[in-house]
Amino acid sequence: MDLPARRWLDDFPPASFERLPVAAFICDARDGEILRFNSRVVRLWGRTPAAEDRYSGALRMFLPSGAPLPPDESPVARALRGFRPLLEDEIVIERPDGRRVTVTDHVELLYDGQGRVAAAIDALIDVSTMKETEQALAASEARLQLALEVSDFGTYDWDVTTDRVVRSANAARMLGVQKDGPGATRDEFRMRVHPDDRERVIQAERDALAGVRPFDMEFRVIRPSGEIRWLTDRARVFRGTDGRPLRMIGARMDITERRRAEAALRVGEARLQLALQAGRFGSWELNLDTRALTASAQCKANHGLLPDDELPLERVLAAVPESHREDFSALIERTIATHGSFIVEVPNRWPDGTDHWMLISGRVVDATSMAGVTQDVTERKRAEQQLAV
Numbered sequence: 001m002d003l004p005a006r007r008w009l010d011d012f013p014p015a016s017f018e019r020l021p022v023a024a025f026i027c028d029a030r031d032g033e034i035l036r037f038n039s040r041v042v043r044l045w046g047r048t049p050a051a052e053d054r055y056s057g058a059l060r061m062f063l064p065s066g067a068p069l070p071p072d073e074s075p076v077a078r079a080l081r082g083f084r085p086l087l088e089d090e091i092v093i094e095r096p097d098g099r100r101v102t103v104t105d106h107v108e109l110l111y112d113g114q115g116r117v118a119a120a121i122d123a124l125i126d127v128s129t130m131k132e133t134e135q136a137l138a139a140s141e142a143r144l145q146l147a148l149e150v151s152d153f154g155t156y157d158w159d160v161t162t163d164r165v166v167r168s169a170n171a172a173r174m175l176g177v178q179k180d181g182p183g184a185t186r187d188e189f190r191m192r193v194h195p196d197d198r199e200r201v202i203q204a205e206r207d208a209l210a211g212v213r214p215f216d217m218e219f220r221v222i223r224p225s226g227e228i229r230w231l232t233d234r235a236r237v238f239r240g241t242d243g244r245p246l247r248m249i250g251a252r253m254d255i256t257e258r259r260r261a262e263a264a265l266r267v268g269e270a271r272l273q274l275a276l277q278a279g280r281f282g283s284w285e286l287n288l289d290t291r292a293l294t295a296s297a298q299c300k301a302n303h304g305l306l307p308d309d310e311l312p313l314e315r316v317l318a319a320v321p322e323s324h325r326e327d328f329s330a331l332i333e334r335t336i337a338t339h340g341s342f343i344v345e346v347p348n349r350w351p352d353g354t355d356h357w358m359l360i361s362g363r364v365v366d367a368t369s370m371a372g373v374t375q376d377v378t379e380r381k382r383a384e385q386q387l388a389v
Contacts, residue, residue: 012036018038020038020040022125023038023041023043023044023103024124025038025122027054027119028119029080029118033054034049034053034055040124041124044101044124044126046099054071059093059094061092061094062091062094069091075105076105079107090105103127104125106122106124107122153253154168154170154171154253155250155251155252156168156171156250156251157247157248157249160209163187167184174231175192175221175223176223176224177192177224192222194221197219197220201217209248215234217232217233218255230254231254233251235249235250236249281373282296282300283295283371283373284296284372284373285370285371286313286370286371291313293312293313299311299373299374302358302374304350304352305351319349319350320348321347321349323347328346335370336364339364341363342362342363343359343362345358345360355378357376357377357381358375358377359377360372361374
């Protein structure tokens with residue numbers, strides 16, 4: 001190509017060409033000679049284009065299918081022959097180190113003063129990392145979705161500006177509604193909240209949108225069938241550059257069974273307390289690491305003490321007469337060593353000097369604690385002694 005035909009190169013001075021955010025090079029329309037390139041091309045190709053290189057730096061090229069792509073069929077060569085003057089093809093190039101890189105070719109033709117095609121400029125974008133990231137993201141999203149499907153978690157995305165809600169299948173199932181129903185709005189959700197909890201939920205929403213505190217609470221919902229379920233719900237508010245709330249994205253879990261178990265436990269504990277009170281049983285717990293003893297008021301009363309009095313293990317042992325103390329102490333240590341349990345009746349002397357009999361039982365709960373109960377059986381013991389006379 002004659003010199004005047006290359007005057008357009010003045011429009012691409014080396015300094016500005018180097019500042020381009022992508023790998024780019026310019027090819028002569030006559031023979032494909034690479035006339036100008038930036039350092040991004042060198043990094044992408046893994047080599048510096050040589051004077052004898054044509055079109056794509058004499059690199060081996062392939063179609064995405066893996067089929068070889070001859071140099072004269074490269075996007076640049078085809079564009080210079082008049083096929084598709086502007087291309088956005090995806091091809092694979094093989095670097096000298098053997099690494100293959102997927103790139104997109106953005107080719108544009110350049111013309112001289114007479115309107116003739118003088119050259120082509122090719123901008124290359126490495127999409128290999130992008131594809132790997134997309135694949136990793138897709139795999140991550142698939143794993144997350146699978147985890148959500150097999151768990152009790154559900155997610156939702158509330159567009160505050162339109163009041164539209166996008167829910168996962170689990171989140172919709174918790175409410176007893178369709179996943180993508182036409183009425184999927186936050187107002188529809190509020191109507192599903194139990195009337196006794198609704199105002200509390202609405203106020204928590206207001207606080208979250210105002211930035212007062214995060215949305216994090218437990219509440220009840222009523223399904224269309226009338227069934228009441230307990231949910232725990234945590235959400236984060238996303239804001240625009242002006243600080244206004246745009247979206248609230250959250251995750252919720254059905255905790256109905258946990259709530260039922262807690263209610264049953266509370267009932268069971270209440271019944272246990274009634275039984276302990278009726279039988280004047282006192283409860284205690286021994287920390288096996290520190291040997292600190294925690295005793296209930298009734299347990300202290302069974303030892304002749306007031307509710308505020310201290311009852312360390314040493315005091316319990318000291319209240320047992322010497323004739324029984326060694327055996328009682330050994331029984332406790334043996335139970336701890338074997339992670340077992342015991343029940344025994346031992347004489348007990350109260351601080352006021354009166355003699356009593358105590359039924360004491362205990363069991364190792366775990367590696368750090370042993371728990372049990374006590375009962376004053378003095379009256380029964382006296383009755384038994386009278387009958388034995």
